[in-house]
Amino acid sequence: MRRSSALQACIAHQQSALTILHQCLQDQPHSGPDQPASGEGQAAPGPVGIGPNVSLTEPRSQPGSSTQQRARSSAPSSERRTILQVARESRLTRLIGLTSELLNLEQNSLYQLQETHFHLESKLSVELRNICSRMATREDCLRLDGDLKEIEQCLRDIVNQLLLSLSSNNSRSHLQAIDVLKGLFQKFLNI
Template identity: 60%
Template sequence: MQRAVQTCIAHQQCALAILHQCLQEQRNLSPEQPSPGQTANNRLKGGCSTRERVLSSAPSSGRRTILQVARESRLTRMIGLTSELLSLEQNSLSQLQEPHFHVDCKLSSELRNLCHRMATRGDCLQLDADLKAIEQCLRDIVHQLVTSLPSESSGSHSQTAAVLKTLFTRFLEI
């Protein structure tokens, strides 16, 4: 059990780092197109960076679009929720034992892969679909954790369940 939770935490930390990188690139957008030398420095493995994708679709007026601001806001909220989830897993869920609690690493692995795909995708049109898929994956992880908690009502279990349920309802606000 400890190993499964630690593996999930590692996947989610990787996903969180990628989300932070994407947010940083969103915030550093400039109205000018990068030079060819700059684009080579902004590449991630397997494709172009988020910065390149958004820059290539940015208007030349020097202003950020409403879509860019909305993406930044959405990324910020996902980062916050992912950070809370990680904190909860590291502080509470890693203490629970296997007979009482089961976690599957498949969703955490999928989250990491979705974030990586979003960061390396060359198609700007798929960015919003990627964000939606990442949001759904996070929602599924929290739901899995809520349903996996033991039904016994010890103090730490009920407190952890309450925090998870609150986190789950916050996803509805995104």
């Protein structure tokens, strides 16, 4: 049936996009502000009997003292995640969640409605996959935020397309799917 193949194509493209988004999230640096950056917290080579990260010129300090706090805060900032990186990762995580919810809805509720006519184009799902692929290969971090906005807009467009397609039928199953889609659309406001 043509309608089920269109839905299957959309699902396949969105699953591919979701896989890429998961990979992008795994590739994010995960050294948080409270976690030691690479190399920090390791024993520095020094004379026997002197503890790690203790200088010969400074008095030995107690744990939690200002000397140790200064040593931690002087770690190179490039090894720690910035606020922008944390925000970007948070946004990516939310987009992954929304994509997963959309796929779940399509695979379960909408797939059962395939016998009734609803218009579905795979163009938006292909575009979603392409944006995710481009983002995964991008080295310019400044452009990643633009990619995340495009992914969000593409997901909104897919949800809108589904809402418009389902709104022509007032059956109970269509109305339930519409309610779920409206709830999903509301979540975009929190991104």
